[in-house]
Amino acid sequence: MSYMSRYRDWLVSDYFDEKTKEELEAIKDNEAEIEDRFYKNLEFGTGGMRGKMGAGTNRINKYVVRKATQGLANYIINYSDNGEDKGIVIAYDSRHNSPEFSLEAALVLAANGIKTYLFTGMRATPELSYAVRELDAIGGIVITASHNPSEYNGYKLYWEDGGQVVPEQARDIIAEIEEIDDFSIVKTMDEMEAVNQGLLNYIGSEVDESYQQTLMGVLPDTDLAAEKGSNLSVVYTPLHGTGSTVVPKLLSNLGFSNLNVVEEQADGDSEFSTVESPNPEDRDAFELALKLAEKKDAEIILATDPDCDRLAPAVRDTEGNYQFLNGNETGVLFADFLLREAKEAGELPDNGVIVKSIVSTDMVAEVAADYGVEVLDVLTGFKFIGEKMTEFEKSGDKEFILGFEESLGYLIGKYARDKDAAVAAGLVAIMALKYKEEGTSLLERLAELRAEYGYYLEDLHSIRLEGKEGQEIITKTIAHLREKSPEKIAGHEVEVVKDYKQSKVSYLKEGREEELKLPKSNVLQYLLEGNNKLTIRPSGTEPKLKFYFAVKDKDKAAAEKKLAEFKEKIIAEMDKIMENV
Ligand SMILES: O=P(O)(O)OC[C@H]1O[C@H](O)[C@H](O)[C@@H](O)[C@@H]1O
Numbered sequence: 001m002s003y004m005s006r007y008r009d010w011l012v013s014d015y016f017d018e019k020t021k022e023e024l025e026a027i028k029d030n031e032a033e034i035e036d037r038f039y040k041n042l043e044f045g046t047g048g049m050r051g052k053m054g055a056g057t058n059r060i061n062k063y064v065v066r067k068a069t070q071g072l073a074n075y076i077i078n079y080s081d082n083g084e085d086k087g088i089v090i091a092y093d094s095r096h097n098s099p100e101f102s103l104e105a106a107l108v109l110a111a112n113g114i115k116t117y118l119f120t121g122m123r124a125t126p127e128l129s130y131a132v133r134e135l136d137a138i139g140g141i142v143i144t145a146s147h148n149p150s151e152y153n154g155y156k157l158y159w160e161d162g163g164q165v166v167p168e169q170a171r172d173i174i175a176e177i178e179e180i181d182d183f184s185i186v187k188t189m190d191e192m193e194a195v196n197q198g199l200l201n202y203i204g205s206e207v208d209e210s211y212q213q214t215l216m217g218v219l220p221d222t223d224l225a226a227e228k229g230s231n232l233s234v235v236y237t238p239l240h241g242t243g244s245t246v247v248p249k250l251l252s253n254l255g256f257s258n259l260n261v262v263e264e265q266a267d268g269d270s271e272f273s274t275v276e277s278p279n280p281e282d283r284d285a286f287e288l289a290l291k292l293a294e295k296k297d298a299e300i301i302l303a304t305d306p307d308c309d310r311l312a313p314a315v316r317d318t319e320g321n322y323q324f325l326n327g328n329e330t331g332v333l334f335a336d337f338l339l340r341e342a343k344e345a346g347e348l349p350d351n352g353v354i355v356k357s358i359v360s361t362d363m364v365a366e367v368a369a370d371y372g373v374e375v376l377d378v379l380t381g382f383k384f385i386g387e388k389m390t391e392f393e394k395s396g397d398k399e400f401i402l403g404f405e406e407s408l409g410y411l412i413g414k415y416a417r418d419k420d421a422a423v424a425a426g427l428v429a430i431m432a433l434k435y436k437e438e439g440t441s442l443l444e445r446l447a448e449l450r451a452e453y454g455y456y457l458e459d460l461h462s463i464r465l466e467g468k469e470g471q472e473i474i475t476k477t478i479a480h481l482r483e484k485s486p487e488k489i490a491g492h493e494v495e496v497v498k499d500y501k502q503s504k505v506s507y508l509k510e511g512r513e514e515e516l517k518l519p520k521s522n523v524l525q526y527l528l529e530g531n532n533k534l535t536i537r538p539s540g541t542e543p544k545l546k547f548y549f550a551v552k553d554k555d556k557a558a559a560e561k562k563l564a565e566f567k568e569k570i571i572a573e574m575d576k577i578m579e580n581v
Contacts, residue, residue: 004038016063032201033338036466036551039059048157048164050146051255054095060145060154060178061143061313063183065155065187067177069104069179071174072088072177077112077113078140087109087116087135088114088116088140089137090116091140092100092127093145093242094269094306095306096150096153098270101143102141103118105155107117108186117131117137117202120203122268124307124309125242125418126309128158129163129386131388132212133416134210135203139159144156144307146310146541157170157173158417160420162417163387163390163418165572166384167519176477186254191329199219210504214457216253218413219254219430222254225255229256229429232433232436233293234300234302236248236261236289236302237266238271239280239285240269240273241274243425244267244268247302251425260298260481270480275287279568285303290524292323298316300429300442300450302428307419311424312327313428314538315442317443327410328409330402330404331356331402332446333431334412334424334427335402335450337386339401342401345524348372351398354403355375355376356376356378356385356403357407359387359537359548360406360408374398377518378518380523382409385405385419389414406530406548410423454552455558457562458563459549461549462544462546464542474543477545482499490565492529492532493529495528498523498525498526499516499523500518500522500525501523503517504518529553531552534547535548536548547571
């Protein structure tokens with residue numbers, strides 16, 4: 001069906017409400033907008049289904065949520081053992097329509113005879129991951145668009161181990177969703193009736209309590225925090241999101257009583273009105289936190305994204321300035337700290353493993369190697385880290401120590417299968433306190449590690465390319481690079497090309513090829529002479545083409561210079577390619 005006929009369908013069908021029709025009527029003279037809203041169905045990407053809210057098949061709205069949930073219900077009925085009784089846990093964040101979409105999803109499941117557990121207020125994504133395991137459910141849904149701007153919402157899907165569904169399973173679920181070509185066959189039922197029949201169950205504080213206890217249980221040095229936590233001055237911002245339901249409580253339970261929360265951002269405001277984008281990767285999001293930190297003389301600042309699965313820390317240096325730690329730096333510091341502590345306690349497993357994404361720093365492998373700990377690479381997306389954890393749990397082959405991604409996601413402990421900014425916030429505070437007690441600091445420790453293992457520096461450049469046209473540019477750019485593989489990038493000779501879509505590593509000097517052992521994905525990675533690395537991939541969560549730069553050099557000045565030149569040249573080269581595709 002063409003986008004125009006789909007559009008007309010929505011306008012005339014009795015199934016869609018008046019508000020939806022009015023919204024669609026208003027764009028009747030804007031063919032580009034009609035095309036963008038109807039040329040396809042909203043897709044499942046890295047982090048589930050995510051898009052702008054609004055009427056249309058390529059937007060997120062109650063109809064698309066209902067349809068996706070009917071597909072999920074069919075999948076549960078057709079493929080799972082006893083999934084109807086085990087049920088689905090549903091959580092949501094602070095966005096517009098999040099409570100409504102959650103209830104819609106719950107009622108579709110209930111109408112299909114599937115039990116649901118719905119949180120009574122906004123909750124952090126990692127708490128959902130924990131709750132799926134804790135309640136022994138068949139899966140979970142989180143209504144969130146994570147760190148995207150306020151006009152977005154989304155639908156993250158979890159399976160019974162607490163991890164987001166991985167591609168193979170997602171394909172089967174998507175097939176069920178795609179089979180529904182008529183919205184009106186989607187089942188739903190009355191809320192009270194669902195409650196009375198025991199199909200809809202509201203949950204809240206009891207899960208919060210056991211989640212908090214669990215977090216306390218996996219964190220190291222809680223005695224130190226209980227005794228001396230008040231010595232560390234901490235500023236925290238949930239950036240208007242769900243972090244406010246868990247992080248302040250955790251930090252205070254741990255003993256960090258000298259905690260100041262950015263009041264203006266602690267309210268769950270769906271507009272995220274104090275920030276341009278609620279993404280802790282953006283320095284601008286820290287403006288209010290920095291002001292408060294200066295006022296309160298804070299030693300660390302912690303910021304979490306709206307669904308509280310990403311954490312960005314900033315640390316005060318000896319000159320009183322705040323230095324941001326990116327996901328790679330934080331991941332390396334976590335690995336170093338956890339491994340050192342485990343070794344000192346005589347608890348270092350001999351089959352320990354750290355799992356990270358292919359675009360996260362290789363420095364961690366050097367740190368881990370000194371402890372005899374393996375580092376495993378997976379594709380971008382914490383679901384792949386969660387998948388590995390479940391494999392280890394089943395086989396007993398490896399002992400999971402840490403999972404992290406450069407995109408500010410971390411997990412320690414096996415209580416969840418998604419990244420947890422709350423546990424990461426607790427760990428940063430504990431580490432900052434411990435180093436302070438030892439007369440050093442997080443920044444000094446990072447400098448020591450770089451002095452020991454080499455100065456690794458990484459950076460990310462993203463180009464936002466919206467809509468159908470944007471997607472085409474992204475696809476064509478990567479296809480062009482795949483076809484005309486460059487011999488040199490930014491003046492550096494290309495030594496190795498990893499093409500994750502074709503599952504192929506090419507060693508250009510030796511003229512040999514090997515098979516790549518990861519699932520297929522549209523990623524190109526170039527290893528260049530002089531310890532430089534470039535990775536290119538489309539974002540699976542936002543309309544962006546992403547370039548990841550990684551360099552290594554002898555010291556800070558050399559690495560910074562190298563990275564700056566590398567980045568500048570590559571951006572110019574890519575701009576040229578993109579202009580001509
Ligand atoms: O680069 P993207 O595909 O947008 O993904 C970036 C990140 O997005 C979300 O936060 C996912 O949960 C992460 O696992 C992923 O690393």
